[in-house]
Amino acid sequence: KQEVTQIPAALSVPEGENLVLNCSFTDSAIYNLQWFRQDPGKGLTSLLLIQSSQREQTSGRLNASLDKSSGRSTLYIAASQPGDSATYLCACNDYKLSFGAGTTVTVRA
């Protein structure tokens, strides 16, 4: 059974600082890994998808890396803004998604 862990559980930074969110997983037999954003009481918005054969994926200020051999992924958010405040979830896809508990980010103006 896939176990996904996200560290830290919460993070508070001043505006402009770069964010580093970590995700680890136990089973490397995945098709891809997705990072999602969730605002309080809302559904999930897909941010980035990294295919199993890829090492990195970028979208704007977001960059995600994947190291399947060590079971790790990292999401980097450059130059954080108050609008980045949300919970960030990583999910491993082996036809169904296995999620971590998320990292709740607060960006202080």
Added chain:
Amino acid sequence: DTGVSQDPRHKITKRGQNVTFRCDPISEHNRLYWYRQTLGQGPEFLTYFQNEAQLEKSRLLSDRFSAERPKGSFSTLEIQRTEQGDSAMYLCASSSWTSGGAVSSETQYFGPGTRLLVL
């Protein structure tokens, strides 16, 4: 561009009542998933369909839960004899799956969820 929609968005019910949720996937998507999310946790897989066939059910899905996807379009999730422990956000997702295709790029798109509170 119509995304995944869910109805209702919120449901309050008394313990022992039955409830039914609906999910309308993105129109060309052949796979539909149900997940449940409790406070402070990530979503947990419940079940999924490929077209109208239900291919897997999680052990989380007790016999009080049933899901259908008639004609491979919308799906319903019914909970019978609700319990307080059923209080959660129920999320639906859909994707386009092609056998032998680029499964590594399969992306699941989520709806806004149905928040259930059982009193």
